[in-house]
Amino acid sequence: MKRVLFVVAVFAAATSFAQNKKLPLEGAVQAGMLEGESGTAFQLGLRGGFKFSTWSTAIGAGLDYYGVRSIPLYLHVQKRLFNRPQTPFAYINGGYHFPWKSEEARWSSWSSEIKRNGGLYYEAGLGYQFSAFTNKALFFAAGYSFKRYAEDILSNRFCFEPGPCPNYRENFTYRMRRLSITTGLRF
């Protein structure tokens, strides 16, 4: 939660700065793939923010299907090499991702309650954009992406006789490292 607040605070500061300077708005939609040890997964993204010179910053959100479906919420910062429609660029995203389903009851050998916790999400990479349509740019990007995810599992183990059984708790923490390839439209 602190990370989310940090992202919002940074964006609020950037927004305030942008409004004072009357900076142009910029948005983007993107889709792509995530490739890692757990296989290939789809991703979607949408972001909106401000542009100043060759820099831009935005708040982004999306869908990330790698490992566990989740919703990343992040601050996006981008630096274009040149101040023109066709240019390479570098970007970094940092924020928090929220699991799609935060809780689940599961029945296997015994009943379990699973609480899913999101975690740190970040991505950094390089890309190239082309001029497309009117005042728009088509871009391709590739980067390194990370998300941390944890499951708290509380199980009620089998008892041979009726009665409340002691609970058994375990935690699984996953750190997922992926190659992110995206394409999208900047407007």
Add this chain to the structure above:
Amino acid sequence: MKKLLHCLLLATTAIVLLSLQGCLKDDCRRTYTLYQPIYKTLKHVRAEMKSTAPASLENTGKLNVFGNYIFLNEVGKGIHVIDNAVPASPKNIGFINIPNNVDLAIKGSYLYADSYSDIIVFDISNPTNVKPVKFMDNVMKEKNVYWYPMLSNPDSIKVVVGYTTKDTTVDCNTYNTLYTTDNRALDAALASSSYAAAPSVGTGGSMASFTIINNFLYTVSASSLYTIDISNPINPFKTADRNMGWGIETIYPFQNKLFIGSRTGMFIYDLANPANPVQQGQFNHVRSCDPVIADGQYAYVTLRGGTACNSTINELNVIDVSNLSNPVLKTRRTLTNPHGLAKDGNTLMICDGKDGLKIYDAADPLNLKLVKTVAGLETFDVIAMNRKAIVVAKDGLYQYDYSDASNPSLISKISVNKK
């Protein structure tokens, strides 16, 4: 020059991404609790089976109400003694250490409790100074874990009295190996529970596996019904040991009968010869967990689903037992996760798990009317008598006054100590 720069940038990107291949590995860490048993000799364990200072409630099980006292099982550890002379302010006055204890029954000044396969008789004439007066060795053989032909000396027998826990973090790839190892210890740690009823006898709940009628203690384990003559409380002896098939769970006394709940049905045993109960009737139902109570013409059985119960059925069955040899299902009502139940006059109470305590008007048992749901507590068992309900819930022991069933008032609560 710019094209060269772009080419260089693309090449750099490709090289950087390729070099990241080694970093594109997921990892998983599993944090779990490792249970390690603590052993003591049986002699030592028995020397400690007596009143000690009050202990906080942690994982409560079955209960038995006797006069102004509530004896409440702490699953696998012993029994809390609660002075309930003033229900608005019950006092936790002591704890009886009984390793692996899950059930109890009371008659007169004596409390009968299990400890593994043994049954121990305690003198409770002074509830603050409870003392064992008799150890019955290996009565319930299915629960035996330490009696072997070569081991009869209490000094040589080792008993698990508890577990030390240690949080451990490992790579998830080692999960399967560790799972097998530490679950053995855990499963051994998972004990169970039970209760009973009648005048001069403590009143237990419907989840009980111990009950007393007149001079006999009846107790069920997973597959047997044991009959113990307690006419001489300090020298009880087993009179019958009847195999009933797997899945036996609860026992409920009514008049001269025993209603026994199993995972596949309800059995009715006749006590014409109390030393040797004989099956009189049987009602079969789908596989599920099912405490049972009875009130004369009808028996009330809650069927609970879930993994341990091998079922997805959650309901109340009302069974006509006017012909004990041929019980007939009359009506059923869908519930959420029913556990224990109790009936006081025309008031039927059902512990419906996380849904709380449901109170029904049972004036017409075939047309139950839900009067009130007491929500906000996860209920396990209930004893209802004299318009007072004692409810065992996950977070504590509650007492309600249900003089007005549609508006029960909370009298008191002893909270469970959350770890």
